[in-house]
Amino acid sequence: MTSRPGASGRARLTTVVLGVVVGFALVAGVVVLALRTLGSDDSAGRPVSSASSPAGSAPAATRVPVPQVSADVLAALPRATTDTTVRGAPVDLSGRSHGVVVQVAQETAGFARPGATPVTVVPAKQIGNPTWLPVLAQRDGWMQVRLPSRPNGATAWIPDTGQRTATTRWAVRIDLATGSMTVDEGKRVAGSWRIGQGQDRTPTPSGETFLLAGFVDPQQSFSPVIYALGAHSDTLDTFGGGPGTVAVHGWPTAAGRTGKVSHGCVRIPDAALDILGRLPTGTPVSITA
Secondary structure: OOOOOOOOOOOOEEEEEOOEEOOOOOOOEEEEEOOOOOOOOOOOEEEOOOOOOOOOOOOOOOOOOOOOOOHHHHHHOOEOOOOOEOOOOOEOOOOOOOOEEEEEOOOEEEEOOOOOOEEEEEOOEEOOEEEEEEEEEEEOOEEEEEOOOEOOOEEEEEEOOOOOEEEEOEEEEEEOOOOEEEEEEOOEEEEEEEOEEEOOOOOOOOEEEEEEEEEEOOOOOOOOOEEEEEEEOOOOOOEOOEOOEEEEEOOOOOHHHOEEEEOOOEEOOHHHHHHHOOOOOOOEEEEEO
16 A cells, blocks of 8 residues: 555655656656555545456456466566557557556466467556556456556456455546546546647547556656656657656646647646546546547
C-alpha cells in the first residue's frame, strides 16, 4: 500500500527518470508521486471477488491451463511498461474496465489469448508505483488487462490466480471535439474544465486508456504535478528523450492550456489537477475525438 496524497496530489516521493509528451523539453530527473491505490482507506476503491466479471464479459466456465514458459523465454520478452512496445499484443481501444482493476504484485507473463504463447511480462511496479491494470474481461481462469505499452490499446491475458482486485467509482472523460475534460465519481460530476490538447501535427490520441502514475519534475515550473497515462503519441516515437508517453498536466497561462497547443498532452487548470490527485492508479480515462 502507498500513502494517500493530500489535496494537492503530492505525497511520499521517490526519484525515477521518464520522458513524456508534455509539450516542453526533456523531462529528465523526476520525482514519482506515491498515488493512492484502490482498496485503500476510503470508499473510492472496494475489493471485489476475482471471479466477478466487468460488464459485457462472460462468467468463468472452464479453466484454460497456463502454459509452462521457460525462464529463458520469459527473460527475452519485453516488460509491459510505458517504455516498451509489446509486439503481438491484441489491440483494443474501445473495451472498458468499468472501474475494475487488478494488482500485479509479482512479475507475470502476459499472453495474446488464454493458453497461447506469451508476448510480454508484466512487472510489479510502474514508474515507482505498484502495478494496477484495468481488467477488460475475465474468463476461463484468465483476466484480460490493459497494458501501459505501445501500441495504444495493447492488452494481454494473465492467469487469474486470486490476485487482489478492486473497483473505483472514479472515471475521466476527455472530449477532444469540445476541448473539455470531465471527472466523474459514480453518477456525480466532480468537475469539468476546458483543456489544451495536441496540435494538428501532434494530436492527442483517442481511445480508452488509464491513469498510470503521477510525478513531479523539479526541472520545470509549468505544472506542480504531471499525470502519465497508459497511452502514447501516434505521431512521435520519442519525445524529449522519452517514449512519447501522453500526460495530463497544468500550464501557467489560460491561453497555453486552451485549444490545440501541445505535442499531444492534455493541459488542465490547477483545480483539475487537485481533483486528479484524489484518483487511484488504474482509473479509466476515455479520450474521444
